Amino acid sequence: MSQIPQTLTHWLIDAQRKAGGDSVMLQLLDDIATACKMISHEIAQGAMLGNLGKAGSENVQGEEQKQLDVIANDIFLAVNAQAGHYPAMASEELEDVYVVDGAAEGKYLLLFDPLDGSSNIDVNVSVGSIFSILRLPEGADPSQAAAFLQTGVQQVAAGYALYGPSTMLVISVGQGVHGFTLDRNTGLFYLTHPDMSIPADTKEFAINASRARFWEAPVKRYVDECLAGKTGPRGRDFNMRWIASMVAEVHRILTRGGLFMYPMDAENQAKGGKLRLMYEANPMSFLVEQAGGAASTGRQRIMDVAPTGLHQRISVILGSKNEVERVASYHAE
Numbered sequence: 001m002s003q004i005p006q007t008l009t010h011w012l013i014d015a016q017r018k019a020g021g022d023s024v025m026l027q028l029l030d031d032i033a034t035a036c037k038m039i040s041h042e043i044a045q046g047a048m049l050g051n052l053g054k055a056g057s058e059n060v061q062g063e064e065q066k067q068l069d070v071i072a073n074d075i076f077l078a079v080n081a082q083a084g085h086y087p088a089m090a091s092e093e094l095e096d097v098y099v100v101d102g103a104a105e106g107k108y109l110l111l112f113d114p115l116d117g118s119s120n121i122d123v124n125v126s127v128g129s130i131f132s133i134l135r136l137p138e139g140a141d142p143s144q145a146a147a148f149l150q151t152g153v154q155q156v157a158a159g160y161a162l163y164g165p166s167t168m169l170v171i172s173v174g175q176g177v178h179g180f181t182l183d184r185n186t187g188l189f190y191l192t193h194p195d196m197s198i199p200a201d202t203k204e205f206a207i208n209a210s211r212a213r214f215w216e217a218p219v220k221r222y223v224d225e226c227l228a229g230k231t232g233p234r235g236r237d238f239n240m241r242w243i244a245s246m247v248a249e250v251h252r253i254l255t256r257g258g259l260f261m262y263p264m265d266a267e268n269q270a271k272g273g274k275l276r277l278m279y280e281a282n283p284m285s286f287l288v289e290q291a292g293g294a295a296s297t298g299r300q301r302i303m304d305v306a307p308t309g310l311h312q313r314i315s316v317i318l319g320s321k322n323e324v325e326r327v328a329s330y331h332a333e
């Protein structure tokens with residue numbers, strides 16, 4: 001009989017047995033998986049459910065919301081509120097902390113980007129969801145943003161769902177990075193990518209090159225050197241990608257290596273960058289470091305940044321370790 005891969009549930013039970021302690025993390029990740037399956041279903045229907053297009057509203061950051069941004073946000077809130085483990089949650093789509101009724105005893109906090117890369121939704125290109133789980137600090141008031149403002153190194157789990165040609169859930173509880181693929185027939189996630197790891201070297205980078213005129217000198221230098229190819233200072237040809245969906249870019253890097261940059265530049269400097277620290281940069285940095293890669297602002301390790309706001313933006317340079325270190329060294333010069 002052919003071997004059936006391990007289901008997410010069995011993998012979580014195993015992981016909990018090995019780590020000891022209670023089964024809370026198992027329940028938390030199982031709920032995340034349920035929410036992601038529901039979102040995956042909505043997305044897979046494409047135009048059939050009339051869910052594509054604008055919602056006619058803006059989020060807290062003044063960005064236009066798509067209907068699916070709102071739907072995915074509602075699903076994440078509803079599914080993860082049920083078990084009562086989170087007294088509060090925070091989302092890209094909500095200005096303030098969302099307090100969960102009847103969950104005052106909960107010991108964890110959930111932050112999420114319910115739909116990442118949502119500009120891709122109407123053109124049927126991969127999108128994702130990103131999440132970060134923190135402990136509620138002893139004595140902290142979960143209804144206040146201050147309870148959430150912890151450094152990335154304090155995350156207890158993080159991950160993303162990728163809604164691509166197949167739907168995948170990629171998670172880390174601090175013991176490596178593991179990828180699960182959704183089987184639509186059984187509705188179960190199966191372990192297909194155990195121990196994902198990022199090679200230290202790469203010949204592929206990702207950046208939105210339309211912003212080149214705004215780049216700081218170290219970023220411009222790095223990209224120019226890559227583009228110079230074999231006859232340039234790097235002595236080899238590089239390939240470039242830009243999907244405009246961070247989940248899809250990070251997934252590629254976890255699969256075959258690479259460098260991803262959305263740096264602070266002259267145009268986004270006043271905001272601190274484009275990507276959000278708490279529910280984009282930190283969870284992705286946690287995964288990337290767990291897979292042997294690195295994640296930096298260019299000037300400091302992302303997961304050491306002391307956050308000042310729920311929706312804080314930050315410069316992001318992550319992926320294959322030697323390339324991240326090279327860009328950081330250009331910033332230091």
Ligand SMILES: O=P(O)(O)OC[C@H]1O[C@](O)(COP(=O)(O)O)[C@@H](O)[C@@H]1O
Pocket residue numbers: 092113115116117118119208244245246247262
């Ligand atoms: O359109 P740009 O400037 O290339 O930005 C793309 C980036 O913006 C994001 O889409 C931001 O995510 P949201 O869709 O959650 O706002 C990233 O996923 C992606 O890397």
Ligand SMILES: [Mg+2]
Pocket residue numbers: 113115116117246280
């Ligand atoms: Mg996003």
Ligand SMILES: [Mg+2]
Pocket residue numbers: 069092113114115116117118
């Ligand atoms: Mg989003």
